[in-house]
Amino acid sequence: MHANPLLLGGDFFKIINMKFEIENLKESKALIDFIFKKIPKERIFLFIGDLGSGKTTYIKLLAKRLKIKEVLQSPTFILWQKYEFFLKGKKYYLNHLDLYRIKKAKEILKLDLKKEIKDKKNIFLIEWGEKIENYLKRKKINFVKVMIKIISFKKRIVEIK
DSSP states (O other): OEEEEEEETTEEEEEEEEEEEESSGGGGHHHHHHHHHHTTTSOEEEEEEOTTSSHHHHHHHHHHHTTOOSOOOOOTTTOEEEEEEEETTEEEEEEEEEOTTOOSHHHHHTTOHHHHHHOTTEEEEEETTHHHHHHHHHTTOOOEEEEEEEOSSSOEEEEEO
8 A cells, every 4th residue: 555645835734635546445444534634624535437346335335434333235226314423422424415317417406406515414425426526616615525436356556626
């Protein structure tokens, strides 16, 4: 595993890019810990990568790190699953969305995300996040991109921006 922070002007307080090379689930720990530390300050994470790149796996590992008791199921057919968790004594909700079946951006609006996104208790982990990225940009809603690239059967490069 290799983590490579690119820092803004040598300022160690502002990481603008992080890159992980991962060859097995054990090496995923640094990635999961990095994302975990961003919650709840960052609330929307867009997981972007090809089919089979590991989006669901990383989200399940993060849910485990958040001590969510339920076993996360991929919401491919129902699009959206919600799980309660506690962080530093406060209650939050993990919203796991899978936009794979969404064909047009307008379909995303039918999910009625506006109210849910505004609620600071909601954390979003969104698979196929590129399908909602333009909407979030237009609405000036902050998000973190987790881009997963398949290098080989076991190896992944994960960039966080």
